[in-house]
Amino acid sequence: MGKSVSVSIPGSKGDKQKKKINLSPIEVLILTQLRSRELRNNGDPVGQYGYEMIQKLNELFAGSWKAKSGTIYPILSKLEKNKKLISGERKQSPLGPVKKVYILEDLGRECIDSIIYERFEGDIEFVMRYLNLLTPFLVKQDNNDIKSDEIFEKMMSIPLKSVKIAQEEAITEVDVDLRMKKLESIKNQLEQILKQIY
Numbered sequence: 001m002g003k004s005v006s007v008s009i010p011g012s013k014g015d016k017q018k019k020k021i022n023l024s025p026i027e028v029l030i031l032t033q034l035r036s037r038e039l040r041n042n043g044d045p046v047g048q049y050g051y052e053m054i055q056k057l058n059e060l061f062a063g064s065w066k067a068k069s070g071t072i073y074p075i076l077s078k079l080e081k082n083k084k085l086i087s088g089e090r091k092q093s094p095l096g097p098v099k100k101v102y103i104l105e106d107l108g109r110e111c112i113d114s115i116i117y118e119r120f121e122g123d124i125e126f127v128m129r130y131l132n133l134l135t136p137f138l139v140k141q142d143n144n145d146i147k148s149d150e151i152f153e154k155m156m157s158i159p160l161k162s163v164k165i166a167q168e169e170a171i172t173e174v175d176v177d178l179r180m181k182k183l184e185s186i187k188n189q190l191e192q193i194l195k196q197i198y
Contacts, residue, residue, distance in 0.1 A: 003028050005114045021083060021111055026067075026075055029057060031085060031112040034104045040172045047089070047101030050076055076102060085111060131155065159190060 004022045023031070033056055037046040048056075050073055057067035079086045085108030088100040104112075134155070 003115050003119065005111050021085075023111070023115070024075075026057075026071070027079060028112070028115060029060065030072075030075065030079065031104065031108055032116065033057070033060075034086065034102065035109060035112045035116075038104065038109075040174050042172075042174065045103045047091070047103045049093070049099050049101055051099075053102070079108070084108075131158075159186070 003025075004020055030053065033053060034046075034048060037048060038044065040046075050069070053076075054067045054069060054072050057072070061067070076086065076088070080088050080102070085105055086102050087105055088102050090098050091101045093099045134151070
């Protein structure tokens with residue numbers, strides 16, 4: 001699940017050199033989260049506190065994994081000091097003490113853009129194949145297997161969950177546009193699925 005990406009970095013004589021950077025799945029998610037915040041802000045850098053990042057990661061994982069400070073802060077330190085993909089700046093928190101705010105560096109932005117735009121279809125394919133891998137658990141023939149029925153109902157709710165996520169309250173104008181595009185796309189896809197079924 002980790003990603004590696006080759007990016008151009010300035011060499012000692014000003015010329016560009018290719019550098020391969022390996023990222024763990026959690027590092028990819030952290031960079032994606034920071035980049036998503038920027039894109040929602042019309043491309044302007046937007047920082048994020050470590051604690052806020054942990055909360056957002058836990059929302060993303062929806063209980064399947066729990067991000068903890070003992071895991072995330074060392075990763076942030078590695079992304080900042082070793083890989084030079086993010087930088088941290090100490091700022092006064094609105095609620096009290098000075099806290100470190102993390103923002104993307106140009107190299108981090110280039111890495112995550114490359115990963116998302118070039119490998120997005122493969123990630124979607126992985127999710128679809130994973131859901132297919134779960135199929136035997138959904139069709140167990142044991143009538144007393146209530147868990148199987150619960151899993152089946154949850155799987156069947158995926159299109160509705162997609163609509164719900166698309167309808168969530170928009171954060172910015174960019175989100176409003178994206179929400180409308182997502183809803184239109186979901187509608188078109190569901191119409192295609194219904195045509196194939198009937």
